Amino acid sequence: KQEVTQIPAALSVPEGENLVLNCSFTDSAIYNLQWFRQDPGKGLTSLLLIQSSQREQTSGRLNASLDKSSGRSTLYIAASQPGDSATYLCAANFGNEKLTFGTGTRLTIIP
């Protein structure tokens, strides 16, 4: 079964620190992987999309990596800010035209 896992479920970090969010998946034949952000009571906003042929993508203070052989992706956030507080979800496309979502990591940046 193709699954996506995110550990830990919650993370608290002091403002200004760099941090890494983890995502693991069971099938190395991944087509692409996306990272989303969800604010309380809101929908999901796409942050970064990494194709299987890529190893990383960057947008501002965010950097996402993809390692198919180990079944892992990470989202690196540099110089964290209170506005980064949200739930971050990763979603994998295993080539069957669907996204399989992880359960998310709830991030709190402490001022």
Next chain:
Amino acid sequence: DAGVIQSPRHEVTEMGQEVTLRCKPISGHDYLFWYRQTMMRGLELLIYFNNNVPIDDSGMPEDRFSAKMPNASFSTLKIQPSEPRDSAVYFCASGTSAGGDTQYFGPGTRLTVL
């Protein structure tokens, strides 16, 4: 563009009643997705359409759920009859591919079935 629009934003109903959720995708997007999010099960794909045609409805929990897309700018998700276990946030998303590109999510409809 206003993004994906969903209505209503909140719905409270009693068990046994019919519930209709509505979605307007982003213009030009030919894929539309319905998701359900709960604390227990996370985000689950219910059904998706391509060019108004249902492609995969294997995520629809049971016959009480139905979805339609009569044209490129409108879709509905109907639950009849509703049950308390249907309480969740229902999201609509649209995009230009099924999984190869970014999906754009609406704000969701929070459904409470009493």
